[in-house]
Amino acid sequence: xxxxxxxxxxxxxxxxxxxxxxxxxxxxxxxxxxxxxxxxxxxxxxxxxxxxxxxxxxxxxxxxxxxxxxxxxxxxxxxxxxxxxxxxxxxxxxxxxxxxxxxxxxxxxxxxxxxxxxxxx
Amino acid sequence: xxxxxxxxxxxxxxxxxxxxxxxxxxxxxxxxxxxxxxxxxxxxxxxxxxxxxxxxxxxxxxxxxxxxxxxxxxxxxxxxxxxxxxxxxxxxxxxxxxxxxxxxxxxxxxxxxxxxxxxxxxxxxxxxxxxxxxxxxxxxxxxxxxxxxxxxxxxxxxxxxxxxxxxxxxxxxxxxxxxxxxxxxxxxxxxxxxxxxxxxxxxxxxxxxxxxxxxxxxxxxxxxxxxxxxxxxxxxxxxxxxxxxxxxxxxxxxxxxxxxxxxxxxxxxxxxxxxxxxxxxxxxxxxxxxxxxxxxxxxxxxxxxxxxxxxxxxxxxxxxxxxxx
Numbered sequence: 001x002x003x004x005x006x007x008x009x010x011x012x013x014x015x016x017x018x019x020x021x022x023x024x025x026x027x028x029x030x031x032x033x034x035x036x037x038x039x040x041x042x043x044x045x046x047x048x049x050x051x052x053x054x055x056x057x058x059x060x061x062x063x064x065x066x067x068x069x070x071x072x073x074x075x076x077x078x079x080x081x082x083x084x085x086x087x088x089x090x091x092x093x094x095x096x097x098x099x100x101x102x103x104x105x106x107x108x109x110x111x112x113x114x115x116x117x118x119x120x121x
Numbered sequence: 122x123x124x125x126x127x128x129x130x131x132x133x134x135x136x137x138x139x140x141x142x143x144x145x146x147x148x149x150x151x152x153x154x155x156x157x158x159x160x161x162x163x164x165x166x167x168x169x170x171x172x173x174x175x176x177x178x179x180x181x182x183x184x185x186x187x188x189x190x191x192x193x194x195x196x197x198x199x200x201x202x203x204x205x206x207x208x209x210x211x212x213x214x215x216x217x218x219x220x221x222x223x224x225x226x227x228x229x230x231x232x233x234x235x236x237x238x239x240x241x242x243x244x245x246x247x248x249x250x251x252x253x254x255x256x257x258x259x260x261x262x263x264x265x266x267x268x269x270x271x272x273x274x275x276x277x278x279x280x281x282x283x284x285x286x287x288x289x290x291x292x293x294x295x296x297x298x299x300x301x302x303x304x305x306x307x308x309x310x311x312x313x314x315x316x317x318x319x320x321x322x323x324x325x326x327x328x329x330x331x332x333x334x335x336x337x338x339x340x341x342x343x344x345x346x347x348x349x350x351x352x353x354x355x356x357x358x359x360x361x362x363x364x365x366x367x368x369x370x371x372x373x374x375x376x377x378x379x380x381x382x383x384x385x386x387x388x389x390x391x392x393x394x395x396x397x398x399x400x401x402x403x404x405x406x407x408x409x410x411x412x413x414x415x416x417x418x419x420x421x422x423x424x425x426x427x428x429x430x431x432x433x434x435x436x437x438x439x440x441x442x443x444x445x446x
Contacts, residue, residue: 031434032402033395033427035334035365068213077209080225082335089221097307098217099257099270100183 036082063093152301154241154309162278163242166249171275171284172196175253177291178203185288186210186218189255189270190226192286193314196253199230217268220257220310227314228336231344235321235332239309241301243323248273250322252313253286259306268307317348326356337365345369360390364399371403379403387416394420394427398434405434410442 064074078086089096162168176195180188180203187206194201209226210218227234237243237254247254254273261267271287276297283300287293304311313321317336320329333352337345349366353359363386370379383400390396397420404413417438420431 031430031437032368032371032399033364033430034368035337035361038361038364038395064212067215073208077222077225080209080228080339081221082331082338085221085225085335089219093212093219094215096219096221097257097259097266097268098212098215098219099186099189099223099268100215100217 063091067093152298152305154305155297155301158241158278158297163245166242166245168278169276169280170249171277172248172251172253173274175272175274175286177286179289179291183216184211184218185270186223188288189272189286190223190314192272193253193255194227194230194232197227197232197314197316197319199227199232199314201230218270220307223255223270224312225335228339231317231336231340232314233317233329233332233336233348234312234314235324235329237311237313237321237323238325239311241309244273244309244311245276246322247311247313248275252315252321255312255314256285256304257307257310258300258303260303266306269303273311317344318351320351320355326359330359330361334361334365337369342369342372346373358389360386360393360396364395367399367403371399371406376403376407380407392423394423394425394431397423398427398431401438402434405438405441408445410438410445413438414442 064077065071069077081089174196176192178188178191178195184203184207187203187210190206190210191201191203194206206226209229210222212218212222224234224236237247244254244256256271256273258269258271259266260269269288271285271293273283273285274292275284276282277284278297281296281298282294283297285293285295285300315321317333317340324332330352333345333348336348340348346366346369349362349369352362353366356362363382367379367382367386370376370382380400380403383396383403386396387393387400397416401413401417401420404410404416414435417431417435421428421435423431
């Protein structure tokens with residue numbers, strides 16, 4: 001199911017980008033143009049709320065939820081990310097490194113013990 | 122047969138030399154940046170430093186991410202606890218925290234997070250400048266991975282050691298070689314969190330601007346204003362930062378300050394539709410629609426990818442002029 005889900009979400013994503021490209025972009029306050037629009041590398045101005053809505057319905061939030069987060073927490077976390085970061089994360093949460101355990105593995109110390117004294121700088 | 126003995130000794134010596142060379146080149150490729158430091162130590166950086174004031178939060182369970190983040194955030198003046206950060210960066214089923222979330226969470230506390238270039242030099246320069254650095258290490262061996270966040274708070278190059286706040290250890294001394302071996306596997310991933318009135322010493326113009334723009338999304342407007350103002354002191358010609366500073370002022374209703382910033386930006390970047398558009402909007406919001414109309418006509422004439430926004434602003438100004446008559 002993973003493959004089908006992925007291609008399905010990819011389709012939806014492309015469709016949304018196309019739709020958004022055709023829509024005139026909205027600005028938050030009157031008609032001041034915002035920095036994220038000016039600084040955006042992408043030619044298409046992606047509306048954040050659309051991305052968030054998309055994410056809330058997509059596999060990504062399901063993934064976060066199966067990983068133990070509720071939908072609201074997932075949405076809040078995504079709100080603090082840039083578009084680039086969101087797209088990096090989408091569909092890859094289980095594969096990316098998650099820093100967890102403390103301390104150094106004993107094996108590392110053993111392997112490097114002799115080396116430490118030989119080449120410690 | 123003395124000849125044979127001599128030949129044997131010679132062969133043994135040759136083999137020994139080969140083995141030593143192989144071992145040396147092997148080490149060099151295992152920890153290339155540590156080897157690089159032997160040749161060139163980063164200019165202007167003391168060989169020994171330690172940020173003893175940096176707080177320490179012993180990690181609970183698998184929560185080294187929240188602990189590491191609390192360490193640098195509290196050091197940057199934020200009021201936060203690791204428990205609070207668990208909600209923002211910890212993923213229960215992964216028993217850990219993702220790098221992207223580590224970068225995203227500080228923005229909620231109006232601190233700028235900046236990912237360093239993957240260089241030992243940059244790590245050392247930041248620590249020497251007083252910024253503790255969060256690093257992602259893999260402390261596993263071979264195919265076993267064991268991702269772990271720690272905070273580099275100092276180093277002593279003559280002694281060959283770095284000092285880390287790590288896990289439940291307040292001051293972990295670790296050799297440069299071992300550190301690089303564990304750090305290399307995360308592609309030398311490292312980040313700092315700074316208050317908005319401070320720029321990391323290794324920051325690049327484009328990279329740091331992106332960090333502030335990312336923070337602006339969820340931070341307090343005052344923090345974004347301060348970050349842009351600080352940025353502009355260092356890179357005064359940056360257009361996006363000027364826009365950001367002006368937008369922050371505009372949001373707070375400080376229209377004349379916003380106008381001053383935008384006028385300067387429009388002078389320096391006469392072809393910027395965004396600067397002209399936002400200046401026109403700011404003038405119009407001060408009920409100076411005739412001035413605004415002259416400015417927005419310039420923006421509309423320039424066209425480009427923001428032409429639609431400029432046209433919209435002109436419509437608005439024309440409506441306001443009509444309404445006031």
